[in-house]
Amino acid sequence: MITASKKQQTLVLRLSEFDFQIKRTSLTLKGAEQNASVEALRSESLEQSEKLLEANSNLERLQDDLKKVLADIEMADTRIQQDQGKAKAVSSERELKAVESELVSLQNRKSMLEDTELSLLEQLEAAEKLVSDISQVRAALSIRLEQELAKSAGESKSLTAAISELSQKRDAIVAELEPALFATYQHKAQRGVPVGQTLGRDCSACRLAINGVEFDAMMALPEDSLPTCPNCDAFIIR
Ligand SMILES: [Zn+2]
Known part of the structure; x- marks a missing residue:
């Protein structure tokens, strides 16, 4: 289990949002x-x-x-x-x-x-x-x-x-992120959506439901624990 402060977790989430926007804008640019x-x-x-x-x-x-x-x-x-x-x-x-x-x-x-x-x-x-x-x-x-x-x-x-x-x-954001956390983020980003949030019991990265036991265990973790989705391995920001 990776440990990361709430602030670092928020930064990771924002980083993934920026990466998504950059990717989307680059595609639009290609089209133009x-x-x-x-x-x-x-x-x-x-x-x-x-x-x-x-x-x-x-x-x-x-x-x-x-x-x-x-x-x-x-x-x-x-x-x-x-x-x-x-x-x-x-x-x-x-x-x-x-x-x-x-x-x-x-x-x-x-x-x-x-x-x-x-x-x-x-x-x-x-x-x-x-x-x-x-x-x-x-x-x-x-x-x-x-x-x-x-x-x-x-x-x-x-x-x-x-x-x-x-x-x-x-x-x-990258400058503020802990290097180890950034490295793990990049590794995840190469394979798929690197960060997700919970939508009910679903993971927003893969849109699959997290099973009840794992979900409850994830929610019970201390605030500075950074869990991953058991289905797609994305960081889950709670
Ligand atoms: Zn997932």
Whole structure:
């Protein structure tokens, strides 16, 4: 049976409470550093970048197609003008028919090209809107990512400060503890919950009931005796 003054026993209990808080805060810090929403925003942002690349190349392709169609329309116009000139200067009915039939096929071609131009203009409008929509989504994502990173950094900073404060308080308790008692505490802490209290007949460290005879014997011990739980070996602070 370990002998420890009531004050030393209280210190051991407080030490275990600080160790528990330090452990819990360290876990929260780990969570803040591996911020899941930052990861989600990063991958969403990457996805939008790929979409934007695709939308931009589609837009460029449509712009190229439109240029070609406009050049073809201009070429058709030039030939129509030339043929209209020719039609005035023909010397025979046969020649006139040939020029007129060429003019009809040129007009048909021009009209087909103009239909293509209209359809391309519609597609261009949609493609431009898509590029602008994706750009807006990306910009919003980038703002949210910055905010999340700042929040995460702020959380990490305050949690680190909290851990440092808790550790200082813990060190102050360790300085007051008798070295042998601290060594036994550390040994118990490596194996499980090092300190418990009685909750009715239960041990708060392992949550198991202490049998009646052992419990009564434990309660009858002098104040400076520090008993341990028969189930989990934690110190029992009465
Ligand atoms: Zn126990």
